[in-house]
Amino acid sequence: MRYSVWLFAAAWGSLVAAAWLLPQLWLVRLLVAAGSLLLTGVIAHLLAELAAALCPRPLLPDLRGKAVLVTGCSSGIGLSLAKRLDALGVAVFAGLRNPRCPGAAELRQTCSSNLRVLQLDVTRPDHVQHAVEFVRDNIGHREFWAVVNNAGITNGALLELTPAETFHEVWNTNALGGVRVTQAFMPLLRRSKGRVVFVNSALGVMPSPGVLPYTMSKFALRGFGDALRREVRRWGVSVHSVFPFFYKTSLTDYDTALKMLDNLWERSSQEIKDAYDERFMAGIKKAMKIWLFDRPKSSLAEPVDDIIDATVGATPNLYYVTGWMGKLHYALETRLPRSVADVIASYVTGFS
Numbered sequence: 001m002r003y004s005v006w007l008f009a010a011a012w013g014s015l016v017a018a019a020w021l022l023p024q025l026w027l028v029r030l031l032v033a034a035g036s037l038l039l040t041g042v043i044a045h046l047l048a049e050l051a052a053a054l055c056p057r058p059l060l061p062d063l064r065g066k067a068v069l070v071t072g073c074s075s076g077i078g079l080s081l082a083k084r085l086d087a088l089g090v091a092v093f094a095g096l097r098n099p100r101c102p103g104a105a106e107l108r109q110t111c112s113s114n115l116r117v118l119q120l121d122v123t124r125p126d127h128v129q130h131a132v133e134f135v136r137d138n139i140g141h142r143e144f145w146a147v148v149n150n151a152g153i154t155n156g157a158l159l160e161l162t163p164a165e166t167f168h169e170v171w172n173t174n175a176l177g178g179v180r181v182t183q184a185f186m187p188l189l190r191r192s193k194g195r196v197v198f199v200n201s202a203l204g205v206m207p208s209p210g211v212l213p214y215t216m217s218k219f220a221l222r223g224f225g226d227a228l229r230r231e232v233r234r235w236g237v238s239v240h241s242v243f244p245f246f247y248k249t250s251l252t253d254y255d256t257a258l259k260m261l262d263n264l265w266e267r268s269s270q271e272i273k274d275a276y277d278e279r280f281m282a283g284i285k286k287a288m289k290i291w292l293f294d295r296p297k298s299s300l301a302e303p304v305d306d307i308i309d310a311t312v313g314a315t316p317n318l319y320y321v322t323g324w325m326g327k328l329h330y331a332l333e334t335r336l337p338r339s340v341a342d343v344i345a346s347y348v349t350g351f352s
């Protein structure tokens with residue numbers, strides 16, 4: 001299977017050569033034309049994205065009159081986003097699991113008094129209910145404009161190495177967490193005709209082997225967001241999903257991921273260890289290093305810019321796939337035949 005991509009490339013090259021040498025073969029010409037059409041589609045998609053990215057993205061007027069809840073603000077994207085929204089004049093309710101964590105201190109020190117930190121574990125219905133009451137009590141004259149469901153975790157790996165409880169834990173935070181928070185704040189959003197934003201993941205549109213609980217939870221979140229958009233449009237509430245590619249945060253920390261994989265491997269039965277031999281695991285770790293250590297960008301500007309546009313932009317998109325690599329992968333994932341996309345995804349993640 002490792003050589004399937006090269007076989008695909010060789011087959012494609014042979015077709016182009018055959019079309020060139022034997023122009024009377026109409027089937028070959030048809031295949032080449034179809035391939036060229038696919039390529040043209042991908043390039044047109046990327047050009048359209050480029051044009052959109054180069055245009056300035058205007059914001060809504062009167063941001064000082066709006067309040068937004070962001071979950072998972074202790075670090076990474078949530079922390080940067082809360083600071084950016086605060087700098088724009090939006091009143092931010094920054095949800096954190098632990099209000100005494102370093103991220104909370106950083107928000108208190110660097111942001112205006114309009115930003116309020118509150119304890120919010122999205123797996124805890126009592127925290128979610130308390131968050132609604134806290135917002136109602138502290139919103140003052142502002143309208144409650146948006147919920148940004150950003151909190152997320154990753155845990156687990158390959159199917160046979162991952163206990164079912166881990167699937168539940170990741171699902172409970174990434175998928176059900178978004179459901180709980182959105183459900184609780186819907187009455188306020190209905191009143192303002194506001195927005196729901198989901199910080200999803202590239203893996204919520206491009207399924208990846210080796211991170212099954214996370215991929216499953218993000219696909220569920222995407223389905224929830226898409227169906228909810230159709231359900232609440234009658235209230236004037238809009239729903240937006242942002243799919244970040246790979247950025248350096250604690251969620252994508254290579255050493256943590258490696259340690260987790262080693263732990264799962266140690267705990268696995270001999271039967272599983274024999275099936276997934278050391279050589280195969282070494283290939284997966286090599287791919288993990290590329291995706292979690294070499295490729296991720298240190299700057300969080302791309303996802304944060306897109307989430308800002310989704311939350312307070314004047315003409316927000318429904319979907320944002322962040323960054324050029326993300327857009328390219330997405331264009332290929334959605335245009336290539338599934339079997340070809342499967343082979344490529346398996347190859348680049350070390351599963352071929």
Ligand SMILES: NC(=O)c1ccc[n+]([C@@H]2O[C@H](COP(=O)([O-])OP(=O)(O)OC[C@H]3O[C@@H](n4cnc5c(N)ncnc54)[C@H](OP(=O)(O)O)[C@@H]3O)[C@@H](O)[C@H]2O)c1
Nearest residue numbers: 072074075076077097121122151152201244246247249251
């Ligand atoms: N970084 C990337 O490349 C990337 C790519 C695709 C998608 N994303 C998505 O972006 C979002 C933010 O992730 P990040 O990259 O910024 O990673 P991060 O720095 O680890 O941030 C995750 C945040 O979620 C919080 N969180 C975890 N479980 C929670 C719970 N039960 N209740 C409330 N908050 C909880 C964490 O709080 P604690 O400090 O308490 O754990 C932390 O504040 C996630 O939804 C993630 O899936 C990130």
